[in-house]
Amino acid sequence: MKVPSQLKVWSQMSKQDQINVIQIFVILPFVLLCIPSSFGRSEQYDTFPSPFNLLWFVPFFTMIYTLRVILAENLFLKLGEKIVVYKQEWTPEIRQVRVQRFSICFFKACYFFFTTPMGILLFRYEDWFPSQLYGKGAQNLDLMWEDFPFQLPTWKLTFFYCWELGYHFHSLVHHMSSEKRADYFENLLHHVATVFLIVFSYLNNCGRCGVLVLILHDLVDMIMYFAKSVNDIKTQIPAYISFALLAYSFPKFRIYFLGGYLIPAAGGCIKYVPSDLQGGFMVYCLIMSLLCVLLVLHIYWFFLILQMIYKIVTQKGRIADPHTVGN
Template sequence: MAALSAWFWNERFWLPHNVTWADLADPAPGVEYPKAGHLFSALPLALGIFAVRILFERCIAGPCASFLQIQTELSRRAQPNAVLEKVFTSITKSPDSRHLEGLSKQLDWDVRKVQRWFRHRRNQDKPSTRTKFCESMWRFTFYLYIFTYGIHFLWQSPWMWDTRQCWYNYPYQDFLIMFIHHLATISLISFSYVNNMLRVGSLVMCVHDSSDFLLEAAKLANYAKYQRLCDFLFVVFGILFFWTRLIIYPFWILNTTLFESWDIIGPYPSWWLFNILLLVLQVLHIIWSYLIARIAFKAIMRGKVSKDDRSDIESSSDEETETTSKERLKTAARRHLASPRGENGTNGHFGSKSWSQNHSDW
């Protein structure tokens, strides 16, 4: 274990040249540097935040949902069936037609009845609009607070206005004021914490926090059925997302981590890993931007923003009506094709009453 620890914490990987862990372990009086062990403090903090979230959703978000008349939908529950339940828990999607026919014969049920059972069973596991409203309200509040705190702190920091300040006197930089701020991250910020890239880490975090709360605000408006407000917030979110992730991040953040840091402290092994992670993040930004642009395009074409994928609570009555109508139309079409003169003696065409009725149902 000692050999493994020595290999993992190799100073020549984590730190610039001529800097050792011992240099950071014995700072001057009143100064303290980050240590990897500090990250374990995130565990009790995470539990505390989780408890706060539960109280927030029950005591604040719940009453807000009631005020906006957002209620829990009452979906039809599937009747208990051990055979179908076993199949449902063993697959990740609806069974195909071959399995449906097999289950239909095994249970002596109509195929449509089996399909209906799986539809009702899936709906039981979907969160209600009220639940998603409370979740989004919590994330909106949390993201807004984190972003506001980040801006408040960084506004007074010299490295927000001159990113070269991130690398002067590195890694001998005080950690205390950014300790709580960095516990809110998991992977990339944890890495920046271990090797004391706190200043540039705070810039990365602030850039990413700037648009998250707007997305949650748009979701809240969507769940509350304020469609125009939802569309407006989504547009503002999209603009800010593109600006921060495709312009500010690459031309401000990546510029300092790749070029300014190279000039001031020079590259070293963990420097390469840190920048690779940041570049991977930029690739994700491009992918996410494409997805957002696609949603925005669809919204413009049909006049409103797409619903949250999880909000597609399937309406049994609507789907059953649609399925039944389609089957009726297919049956009528088969009869029409089988008859040389078609139904109602129309020489191969539906009579006007028959066609209008089937078209309307479909």
């Protein structure tokens, strides 16, 4: 009896990939149910932001994608050819993969080195911006829900959301057209969850919480992509320093702060959801679920980082990047 091709593909997936695919299909129906009510919020309450505000992400998406083509697919490739080492055990194909990896990671590092300080400077004096993210105001997370759900979105919040949505949508588009490596589905889940969190949190007036989620991710990504970009240069000192900072910042921001402070504080929005808000309870439960999915993924990725550090200590070799082909 011939096995259907879909079942054959499923059986060839790793258990982790199967779990990630199941998570995507579990979340998807709730997302589809919440889309109509979320996009109609501004018609029900005039204090809710209009979905048309997010259309400003299009020029940012276009600009970032254009810069990726110019830098990551041209200029940074030439730079990578000059500074990426050539190991004897590498075939020319493997070195080319390494050069491409350097180019992409260096481009992403540049984006986050620009975006992270920008985000902190835009919001650090807001009273709801916490000290853990270098806030200088009242540093009270409970103020995220002050006047909720009737907070008027500021120009700073809308600008930052559109900027970040432009980048993350560009990442999703590029990932879907890229080669399906071992970590394809877990990264797809991450990109999809991130884009939906950005859109739903903005339309449902959870922008303050969304800003904090974005910045805590940007802080770590800034270090992570720089560490990956210098992984294959001649001297390993920048890589050692970067991965040491990553081992500190990843659990601090993406596990400790997200799981210990932000998710519990974000859960407070449930108390303020108006009873007449169409689909309100389901939408806010979905946002909380996506935050929890991100936390689970972060714990898994931190486990990979710990494995990598263990190999560095025990094997005393060049740092192995678990997300790079040709280790």
